[in-house]
Amino acid sequence: MEIALARWQFAATTVYHFFFVPLTLGLSVLLAIMQTTYYRTGNETYKTMTKFWGKLFLINFAMGVATGIVQEFQFGMNWAEYSRMVGDIFGAPLAIEALLAFFMESTFLGIWVFGWDKLPKGLHLATLWLVALGSTFSALWILIANSFMQSPVGYTMNNGRMELVDFPAIVFNPHVWVQFPHVMAGGIVTAGFFVLGISAYHLLRNGWADGVFKESFRFALIYALVGSLLVALVGHTQAQRVVETQPMKMAAAEALWETEAPAGESLFAIPNEKERRNIFDIKIPGGLSFLAHNNFTEPVQGINNIQAEYEQIYGPGNYIPPVTLNYWLFRLMVGAGLTMILLAAVGLYLFNSDKLKDAAWFLRLLPFAIALPYLGNSMGWMFTEIGRQPWIVFGVMRVEDGVSLAVSTTELWISLIGYIIIYAVLMIFDIQLLVKYAKIPPTENAVAAY
Numbered sequence: 001m002e003i004a005l006a007r008w009q010f011a012a013t014t015v016y017h018f019f020f021v022p023l024t025l026g027l028s029v030l031l032a033i034m035q036t037t038y039y040r041t042g043n044e045t046y047k048t049m050t051k052f053w054g055k056l057f058l059i060n061f062a063m064g065v066a067t068g069i070v071q072e073f074q075f076g077m078n079w080a081e082y083s084r085m086v087g088d089i090f091g092a093p094l095a096i097e098a099l100l101a102f103f104m105e106s107t108f109l110g111i112w113v114f115g116w117d118k119l120p121k122g123l124h125l126a127t128l129w130l131v132a133l134g135s136t137f138s139a140l141w142i143l144i145a146n147s148f149m150q151s152p153v154g155y156t157m158n159n160g161r162m163e164l165v166d167f168p169a170i171v172f173n174p175h176v177w178v179q180f181p182h183v184m185a186g187g188i189v190t191a192g193f194f195v196l197g198i199s200a201y202h203l204l205r206n207g208w209a210d211g212v213f214k215e216s217f218r219f220a221l222i223y224a225l226v227g228s229l230l231v232a233l234v235g236h237t238q239a240q241r242v243v244e245t246q247p248m249k250m251a252a253a254e255a256l257w258e259t260e261a262p263a264g265e266s267l268f269a270i271p272n273e274k275e276r277r278n279i280f281d282i283k284i285p286g287g288l289s290f291l292a293h294n295n296f297t298e299p300v301q302g303i304n305n306i307q308a309e310y311e312q313i314y315g316p317g318n319y320i321p322p323v324t325l326n327y328w329l330f331r332l333m334v335g336a337g338l339t340m341i342l343l344a345a346v347g348l349y350l351f352n353s354d355k356l357k358d359a360a361w362f363l364r365l366l367p368f369a370i371a372l373p374y375l376g377n378s379m380g381w382m383f384t385e386i387g388r389q390p391w392i393v394f395g396v397m398r399v400e401d402g403v404s405l406a407v408s409t410t411e412l413w414i415s416l417i418g419y420i421i422i423y424a425v426l427m428i429f430d431i432q433l434l435v436k437y438a439k440i441p442p443t444e445n446a447v448a449a450y
Contacts, residue, residue, distance in 0.1 A: 005412035006078040006403050009419060011385075013070050015378060016423040020064035020430075022377050025139055025184060026191030027057045028132040030223055032125075039125050045211050049219075051116075052212065052442035053195060056434055061109065063430045067423060078412065082392055082402030089155055089164045090145050093171075097141035105134025139187075140180055147175040149393050150384075151245050162396065175245065178238040179384075185230035186380070189340055190373035192224025193366075196347070198438045200366035208357035212442050221351055225344035231337050231376070236291065242387075243292040243300070246394060248310070249387035251303045252323045253330035254288055255281070261299030263288035271324045276304055314395070321389040329383040336376035343369055 031054055038046035072094065075083045083090070108130040115124045148154075154169030155162045164170065199217040202210060243250045250256075255271040255278055256263060265287025270279040286296030293300075301309075303320055310319040343365070350356040356363070388394055392402045 001409050002407070002412060003400050003403050005409065005416055006407070007399065009078060009412065009416040010071070010074055011382075012416065012420055013067065013074070013423070014385075015382070016427065017064065017067040017071060018378065018381055019374060019427075020060050020067065021139070022183070022187040022190040022373065023060050023194055024057070024064050025135050025187030026189070026223075026227065027053065027060070027187075027194065028128075028135045029188070030191045030195065030219065031057060032128045032132045033223075034219060035125050035128055039121055045215055048212050048442050049216050053216070054113075055437055056194075056198075058109075058113065059430065059433045059437065063426060065106075066426060070419065078404055078407055079402050080404035080406065082397065084161065085397055085402065086148075086162045086393060089148060089162055089170065092164065092167070093141045093145040093148075097138050097145075101134050101137035101141055105131055105138060108134065136184065139183055140176075143180045143183060144171055144173065144176050147173045147179055150179070150388065151175040152393055152396055162393075175241060178234065178241045181234045182231065182238050182380075185227050185234050186373065186377045188227030189224055189231055190227075190377065192220045192227050192344070193340065193370050193373050195220035196224055197367040197370035200363040201438070202441070204360065204363050206441075218351065221344065221347050224340065225348055228337060228340040228344050232341065235337070239291055240293070246388060247301045248303065248306045248319060248321065249326070249383075250292065251301060251306060252321050252326040252387055253383065254300075255323055255327045256288065256300060256302045257304050258302040259299055259305045260302065261289070262286040262297045263292070263300035265291060266327075269327065271327060273320075273323050317390070319390060321387050326383055326387050329379045329386065333376050333379040333383060336372045336379070340369070340372050340376070343372075 031050055034046055034053065035050040037043075038050060075087075075090075108127045111119075112124065112127040112131060115127060118124075119127070148170060151173060152162070153173050154164060154166035156165045157163075195216055199213040199220060202213040203217065206213070208214060239250065254263075254266050255269045256266070257276050257278065262285065264283030264285050267282045267284060269281040271277075272279050288300050289298045290296050292298065303323065307319055311317070347356070347362065347366075350359050350362060390398050390400075392399045
């Protein structure tokens with residue numbers, strides 16, 4: 001019971017926190033691009049744009065900070081055995097993230113907020129780019145820590161603990177350099193659709209002559225298309241890395257029970273996990289072989305084959321993650337991504353052909369499309385973590401071995417329920433604030449408050 005409660009608690013707090021992270025990553029860069037355009041052109045429209053979207057960025061940033069603080073305490077409490085085992089390695093990038101990246105991000109954000117019309121324009125612009133750089137560094141160091149859990153390198157075992165012996169190997173872990181671009185691309189597309197949806201709302205209300213939101217729409221449209229294409233391209237590379245280092249995860253994502261050559265890409269399947277087979281499965285011939293190896297004939301290992309292999313390497317045990325859950329998490333992630341590519345491409349066509357102002361049906365879709373990147377990001381992150389089960393550090397430490405023995409079931413229940421209630425209340429307030437300020441037209445009076 002303690003294991004299940006500890007996992008649910010960390011999952012709940014992580015999903016809440018990660019709800020805000022991609023928008024911070026993507027919108028910080030988009031804001032810097034907007035203000036750079038203002039700096040170069042002197043056009044007040046771009047200044048108004050930067051201030052309007054900056055206010056929404058600040059609301060999101062504050063919630064991201066509030067929901068992220070709790071997670072590090074859980075490592076020393078619910079997951080004390082994990083921290084004892086890998087703290088020498090895992091703690092280093094987290095400490096760098098807090099002391100360097102987060103302080104850099106928050107410090108320059110404060111200077112940017114209060115520096116309007118007080119600092120020279122170039123210096124004020126530099127503070128915003130430093131905010132974006134700090135956000136990027138923050139994501140990088142957290143993903144360096146997470147990538148160690150996915151693909152441990154640069155360590156030695158000493159008295160039952162993993163000790164750091166090669167810090168550059170941790171930083172340049174190959175897993176980092178497929179995971180980090182994928183997360184950054186997810187942030188870009190999140191910010192793109194966030195700005196698109198709100199801009200579409202104002203264009204529907206105020207008409208196509210609204211220069212602030214017409215320009216915001218144009219910026220976000222390009223940003224969303226670039227981000228959605230990058231998510232797909234980098235995601236393909238990451239999938240190939242997963243096939244190489246965690247083949248069970250990809251086999252579970254495809255409900256592939258037996259090794260196939262060529263391996264088909266599953267479109268729709270009904271897995272029977274008890275009997276380790278699919279009741280029903282529709283496939284694209286050779287599709288999975290191409291996804292895994294860039295050709296249509298290479299074999300892809302199946303779940304049963306990998307299970308037998310892992311039993312030989314790690315000893316008796318069940319090394320199969322929840323197949324049905326991973327299968328649908330993967331498809332929801334990919335489906336959200338493909339839908340975003342389609343919407344961004346259609347939007348760019350309508351905009352460039354001057355047909356968008358007459359396509360009210362499309363503008364009405366976009367506020368709802370704000371949910372797509374949040375769906376894709378959340379499903380992708382859950383797949384990344386659940387697909388690694390039963391490992392907390394792949395191939396080295398199982399999840400049940402990382403749970404603290406000092407935290408009682410009662411304490412876990414109280415903290416789990418408490419966090420869910422508090423975070424739900426914070427989420428409601430955050431959405432209310434975002435909706436409130438997103439609806440206010442960006443007049444100078446509305447945005448000059450900071």
